[in-house]
Amino acid sequence: MRRSEPRGSERRLQHLKVVAREAGLKLTHQRLEIFRELAATEAHPDAETIFRAVQQRMPTVSLDTVYRTLWMLHDLGLVTTLGPQRTGVRFDANLDRHHHFSCVRCGLVRDFESAELDGLRVPDSIKRLGSVVEAHVEVRGLCTTCQRGQETSKGKHPPGTRGG
Amino acid sequence: MRRSEPRGSERRLQHLKVVAREAGLKLTHQRLEIFRELAATEAHPDAETIFRAVQQRMPTVSLDTVYRTLWMLHDLGLVTTLGPQRTGVRFDANLDRHHHFSCVRCGLVRDFESAELDGLRVPDSIKRLGSVVEAHVEVRGLCTTCQRGQETSKGKHPPGTRGG
DNA sequence: CTGACTGCAAACCCTTTGCAGACCG
DNA sequence: CGGTCTGCAAAGGGTTTGCAGTCAG
Numbered sequence: 438m439r440r441s442e443p444r445g446s447e448r449r450l451q452h453l454k455v456v457a458r459e460a461g462l463k464l465t466h467q468r469l470e471i472f473r474e475l476a477a478t479e480a481h482p483d484a485e486t487i488f489r490a491v492q493q494r495m496p497t498v499s500l501d502t503v504y505r506t507l508w509m510l511h512d513l514g515l516v517t518t519l520g521p522q523r524t525g526v527r528f529d530a531n532l533d534r535h536h537h538f539s540c541v542r543c544g545l546v547r548d549f550e551s552a553e554l555d556g557l558r559v560p561d562s563i564k565r566l567g568s569v570v571e572a573h574v575e576v577r578g579l580c581t582t583c584q585r586g587q588e589t590s591k592g593k594h595p596p597g598t599r600g601g
Numbered sequence: 602m603r604r605s606e607p608r609g610s611e612r613r614l615q616h617l618k619v620v621a622r623e624a625g626l627k628l629t630h631q632r633l634e635i636f637r638e639l640a641a642t643e644a645h646p647d648a649e650t651i652f653r654a655v656q657q658r659m660p661t662v663s664l665d666t667v668y669r670t671l672w673m674l675h676d677l678g679l680v681t682t683l684g685p686q687r688t689g690v691r692f693d694a695n696l697d698r699h700h701h702f703s704c705v706r707c708g709l710v711r712d713f714e715s716a717e718l719d720g721l722r723v724p725d726s727i728k729r730l731g732s733v734v735e736a737h738v739e740v741r742g743l744c745t746t747c748q749r750g751q752e753t754s755k756g757k758h759p760p761g762t763r764g765g
Numbered sequence: 766c767t768g769a770c771t772g773c774a775a776a777c778c779c780t781t782t783g784c785a786g787a788c789c790g
Numbered sequence: 791c792g793g794t795c796t797g798c799a800a801a802g803g804g805t806t807t808g809c810a811g812t813c814a815g
Contacts, residue, residue, distance in 0.1 A: 461769095462769085462770095463768095463769060463770065463813085463814050463815070464814080464815095465769095465770065465771080465813075465814065466813095466814095467770085467771070468770090483804095484804085484805080485804080497771090497772080498771090498772090499771070499772045499773075500772095500804095500805090501771085501772075501773085501805085501806075501807085502770080502771060502772070504805065504806070505770085505771090505806090538727060538730045538731065540731060541734060547730050549724070549726065549727060549730065551723070551724045551726075553722075553724065554721065554723070554724070557718065557721060557738065558717075559715070559718070559738065559740050560713070560715045560717065560718070562713065562715075563702060563713060563740060563742075565745075566702045566711050566713065566742075566744060566745065567702065567704060567742045567743050567744035567745050567747070567748060568742045568743050568748060569740055569741075569742040570705060570741050570742045570743065571740070571741045571742070572738055572739065572740040572741070573738070573739055574721065574723065574736055574737070574738055574739070575736065575737055575738070575739050576723050576727060576733055576735070576736040577733075577734050577735045577736070578727075578730075578731045578732045578733040578734045578735070579731050579732050579734065580730060580731035581729075581730065581731050583731070584731060584732060626794090626795095627788085627789050627790070627793095627794060627795065628789080628790095629788075629789070629794090629795065629796080630788095631795085631796070632795090647779095648779085648780080649779080661796090661797080662796090662797090663796070663797045663798075664779095664780090664797095665780085665781075665782085665796085665797075665798085666795080666796060666797070668779095668780065668781075669781090669795085669796090
């Protein structure tokens with residue numbers, strides 16, 4: 438098990454280069470920047486969040502290229518997605534085994550690691566439903582920021598706050 | 602811990618009636634049918650799936666009413682949601698502790714129960730991220746249907762198949 | 766050089782909102 | 791009966807697609 442060491446994203450970038458070459462795909466500036474952005478964060482951003490970040494360094498990049506690149510990375514197995522749907526998906530370049538903490542209030546998502554939880558075994562009865570590819574723990578709670586800013590959240594549904 | 606006994610949805614319906622009365626909300630036919638539908642399934646349908654099911658029995662129901670009702674139930678705490686975003690959400694009327702199996706191929710989601718997994722403890726280090734409300738296991742794999750129909754899924758992203 | 770890739774814009778969802786009539790309590 | 795709730799239709803926001811110019815290999 439590997440914690441997110443300083444050069445974790447550098448390692449992922451190397452992996453991308455190898456896989457892309459094998460697949461005969463071009464490594465354009467856009468693709469590199471998009472992947473770099475995703476590989477550097479733990480916040481599981483959605484497409485638009487990545488877009489805004491990349492746009493800082495590369496003002497001409499377009500949102501559709503971000504979408505196309507993310508799904509391409511996904512097809513290559515370099516990126517996984519959070520959430521059962523393909524709309525409003527959030528992406529994840531961390532291929533190491535990990536678990537998720539997500540804030541019920543603002544939607545922030547963070548990885549955490551736990552050797553103990555990695556050892557969890559799913560019951561045999563799961564075979565009735567299908568074959569297992571992967572299992573992890575989802576923890577839901579209030580992030581430290583939302584613990585502080587305790588306005589009453591009754592009524593309207595949470596705004597689409599993105600985990601930063 | 603309570604397994605989904607035959608009358609599980611009946612129990613949930615009673616709970617709805619009590620809570621709705623307390624909140625001074627009207628129990629219209631539409632609301633009852635929508636909740637009934639959701640309480641009877643384990644498939645975590647999205648709004649449109651519920652809509653189509655309710656429409657069988659109540660042809661005049663509209664999709665927006667389904668949306669409004671689901672979020673109302675959510676505000677009452679009678680329904681929870683899957684997925685970190687509020688777009689493409691899937692709903693869940695099962696308030697008992699449970700875990701999820703979801704198919705990486707078609708998006709189907711099913712509950713399963715496990716006394717062993719219920720006992721999992723999240724590491725103390727989680728406090729760095731926030732306070733814990735709930736924790737469960739997410740298992741990803743191939744559902745029995747997708748195990749059979751093994752067309753190559755390379756290339757296009759999965760169609761928006763809904764867990765039936 | 767050449768085909769894959771990008772940016773643009775328009776199309777295509779899914780979801781939410783404003784309003785007049787219907788219905789629960 | 792009164793206020794809430796519904797259905798309709800239109801608006802809103804996010805995601806995908808077709809096309810002509812551009813760039814990596």
